[in-house]
Amino acid sequence: MTAVPAVRLTDLRKSFGPLEVLKGVSLEAHEGDVVSILGSSGSGKSTMLRCINMLATPDGGEVAIRGEVIGLTPTRHGMRPADRLQVDRMRSQIGMVFQSFNLWSHMTVLENVIEAPIHVQKRPRAEAVAEAEAILAKVGIADKRNHYPAHLSGGQQQRAAIARALAQRPKVMLFDEPTSALDPELVGEVLRVMRSLAEEGRTMLVVTHEMGFARDVSNKVVFLHKGVVEAQGAPGEVFTNSTSERFRQFLAG
Amino acid sequence: MDFAFLYDTLLTLLPGVPLTLKLAFSAVALGAVLALGLAMMRLSGLRALDWPARVYVFLFRSTPLLVQIFLIYYGLGQFREVRTSWLWPFLREPYWCAVLALTLNTAAYASEIFRGGLLAVPHGQVEAARAAGMSRGLLFRRIVLPVAIRQALPAYGSELILMIKATALASIITLMEVTGLAAKLIAETYRAIEVFIVAGSIYLVLNFVVTRLVLAAERRLTPHLRPAPVAILNDGGAA
Amino acid sequence: MTIAVALTGFVFGSLIGTLGAWAKIGGGALARGVADAYTTVLRGIPDLLVIYLFYFGSSAVLTPIGRFFGAEGFVSLPGFLAGALAIGVVSGAYFTEVFRGAYNTVSRGELEAATATGMTRLLRFRRIVVPLTLRFALPGLGNVWQQVLKESALISVTGLVEILRQSQIAAGSTRQPFTFFMAAAVLYLVISTASGWSLSRAEAHFTRGLRRA
Numbered sequence: 001m002t003a004v005p006a007v008r009l010t011d012l013r014k015s016f017g018p019l020e021v022l023k024g025v026s027l028e029a030h031e032g033d034v035v036s037i038l039g040s041s042g043s044g045k046s047t048m049l050r051c052i053n054m055l056a057t058p059d060g061g062e063v064a065i066r067g068e069v070i071g072l073t074p075t076r077h078g079m080r081p082a083d084r085l086q087v088d089r090m091r092s093q094i095g096m097v098f099q100s101f102n103l104w105s106h107m108t109v110l111e112n113v114i115e116a117p118i119h120v121q122k123r124p125r126a127e128a129v130a131e132a133e134a135i136l137a138k139v140g141i142a143d144k145r146n147h148y149p150a151h152l153s154g155g156q157q158q159r160a161a162i163a164r165a166l167a168q169r170p171k172v173m174l175f176d177e178p179t180s181a182l183d184p185e186l187v188g189e190v191l192r193v194m195r196s197l198a199e200e201g202r203t204m205l206v207v208t209h210e211m212g213f214a215r216d217v218s219n220k221v222v223f224l225h226k227g228v229v230e231a232q233g234a235p236g237e238v239f240t241n242s243t244s245e246r247f248r249q250f251l252a253g
Numbered sequence: 254m255d256f257a258f259l260y261d262t263l264l265t266l267l268p269g270v271p272l273t274l275k276l277a278f279s280a281v282a283l284g285a286v287l288a289l290g291l292a293m294m295r296l297s298g299l300r301a302l303d304w305p306a307r308v309y310v311f312l313f314r315s316t317p318l319l320v321q322i323f324l325i326y327y328g329l330g331q332f333r334e335v336r337t338s339w340l341w342p343f344l345r346e347p348y349w350c351a352v353l354a355l356t357l358n359t360a361a362y363a364s365e366i367f368r369g370g371l372l373a374v375p376h377g378q379v380e381a382a383r384a385a386g387m388s389r390g391l392l393f394r395r396i397v398l399p400v401a402i403r404q405a406l407p408a409y410g411s412e413l414i415l416m417i418k419a420t421a422l423a424s425i426i427t428l429m430e431v432t433g434l435a436a437k438l439i440a441e442t443y444r445a446i447e448v449f450i451v452a453g454s455i456y457l458v459l460n461f462v463v464t465r466l467v468l469a470a471e472r473r474l475t476p477h478l479r480p481a482p483v484a485i486l487n488d489g490g491a492a
Numbered sequence: 493m494t495i496a497v498a499l500t501g502f503v504f505g506s507l508i509g510t511l512g513a514w515a516k517i518g519g520g521a522l523a524r525g526v527a528d529a530y531t532t533v534l535r536g537i538p539d540l541l542v543i544y545l546f547y548f549g550s551s552a553v554l555t556p557i558g559r560f561f562g563a564e565g566f567v568s569l570p571g572f573l574a575g576a577l578a579i580g581v582v583s584g585a586y587f588t589e590v591f592r593g594a595y596n597t598v599s600r601g602e603l604e605a606a607t608a609t610g611m612t613r614l615l616r617f618r619r620i621v622v623p624l625t626l627r628f629a630l631p632g633l634g635n636v637w638q639q640v641l642k643e644s645a646l647i648s649v650t651g652l653v654e655i656l657r658q659s660q661i662a663a664g665s666t667r668q669p670f671t672f673f674m675a676a677a678v679l680y681l682v683i684s685t686a687s688g689w690s691l692s693r694a695e696a697h698f699t700r701g702l703r704r705a
Contacts, residue, residue, distance in 0.1 A: 106624055
């Protein structure tokens with residue numbers, strides 16, 4: 001474990017109009033951590049994740065990736081990134097997997113996976129293709145590489161999206177409810193891929209409703225309630241003897 | 254900007270407005286009747302009716318209106334049969350030629366709009382009417398037509414505006430409606446920009462009024478799409 | 493000739509439409525206002541009037557400039573250019589709406605995914621926004637093209653020799669106007685059917701991956 005955390009959030013605040021979604025959230029994820037972020041809908045967990053790569057701009061607080069603080073300048077309505085280039089560079093090192101896959105529908109699976117390596121990271125095409133094929137084989141959809149996303153099942157699409165994120169050679173991976181849009185019988189294949197990534201020692205922050213994943217795979221659980229961290233710690237402690245009444249209610253409900 | 258000239262231009266062009274409106278409304282009214290017939294032919298399910306309507310719509314939609322106007326105004330006179338028929342007193346007149354061309358043209362477009370509206374009538378509502386024992390005629394008049402008109406109204410509104418714009422082409426066969434007067438004025442004064450501003454404003458006002466009327470009609474005809482009044486909601490009757 | 497005028501106008505129009513759609517989607521209040529005014533005005537005014545403006549109005553603007561540079565008499569745009577410009581300005585309003593509508597159909601998630609990989613705005617526009625928007629815009633663009641094709645007939649009014657003008661001249665000299673205008677109509681029919689056919693081919697090509705197989 002290194003001294004500098006891979007992701008550090010300090011007193012993060014975010015409002016949408018009059019609605020205060022994040023009321024000062026702090027969190028640290030170190031290299032190799034797998035952090036499960038739990039909470040009922042409206043608890044601010046997705047917003048928090050999206051603040052990490054500035055898809056949502058925080059109104060206050062600080063985001064640091066591997067020690068580098070992302071500069072924010074105040075505007076009339078809140079904040080905006082001070083340096084767009086810094087944000088673009090930081091984003092290219094963070095892989096994101098969305099609830100609704102968000103694969104680019106005009107590109108085949110392979111084209112989706114090599115898009116960012118070639119055009120954002122300017123890597124040679126041959127190298128990107130070779131690496132993409134290896135990644136697709138790893139997530140188990142090598143045979144689908146020339147299919148368009150619309151022709152795949154939800155589980156295959158999500159695995160393609162994970163491959164797309166992996167191809168960025170990310171330092172950190174963000175998962176925003178990666179199994180919530182899937183039919184129940186397809187959840188397993190996606191969770192298996194995520195578990196194998198965790199075993200490789202990748203740094204992952206996962207917003208999820210999958211208690212099994214949180215309990216068995218992650219080494220840290222964060223429970224968000226109404227915009228504040230209500231409980232956090234190793235899954236063993238948090239799940240068995242959390243002092244938070246709300247977390248016990250959440251588990252029961 | 255020379256306001257005196259703009260004012261003079263307005264006074265010169267305004268007398269063209271009645272002719273523009275007359276052309277547009279005669280064509281729209283006659284065209285609607287023809288269009289309804291065409292739409293029924295297309296939906297009849299009989300090939301002998303469906304195909305002629307299809308061909309008609311295809312021909313009139315894929316050739317320029319200007320060509321259609323020329324064909325009728327200059328072209329028909331080529332045939333002696335036409336020149337000696339009882340129709341000739343009409344077909345000799347540019348006004349009637351323009352009305353005829355505009356009517357035939359709008360009928361092609363409007364028939365597709367009507368057809369779309371008729372197709373959009375939910376099958377269940379038709380079935381419910383049949384179950385209530387309505388005759389075919391009654392069913393069409395009381396259920397299908399009202400629903401179809403509501404569906405077709407927005408598209409038909411755009412067609413009305415296109416027709417008002419299309420009347421400008423009548424100026425090419427010597428009719429002195431707004432654009433005809435504008436062209437004449439441009440030729441006399443060489444002040445195309447000022448004349449354009451005034452003539453354009455006249456059309457914008459006309460189309461603005463038409464848009465408003467269509468919107469008002471839409472509101473009247475679609476009370477079920479408006480938010481329900483609060484009082485009824487509280488009674489629990491609207492849900 | 494018809495096709496040349498129509499094509500040139502179409503290209504002008506698509507450029508204007510791109511600008512217009514950009515102004516309506518991402519522009520400031522001023523740009524949006526200008527674009528709104530442009531589409532409202534152009535959709536409410538007869539195309540013939542716009543053609544008159546370019547054909548006759550251009551000399552009003554160009555003649556003083558020409559004088560300044562020592563030219564004598566009237567300076568005006570050649571009929572071809574005036575016509576193509578007019579068609580471009582008219583169709584630009586339709587393009588604006590087609591592009592805007594298509595952009596709104598593009599899934600926000602796909603755009604967000606592009607942002608999340610660290611694409612710059614320009615790269616995202618080029619690689620993701622344009623191809624996706626074009627794909628949804630294609631049917632609309634087909635309609636605009638058919639419209640432009642028919643509008644090119646109006647250019648005959650400004651004295652450009654194209655299909656219609658030719659048949660008018662021929663009709664005048666042979667006294668068989670019906671036959672000649674009919675020929676003109678048939679020619680338009682052929683061109684528009686042919687382009688309709690190639691458009692549906694193009695659509696099939698560009699929308700691959702859009703539907704389930």
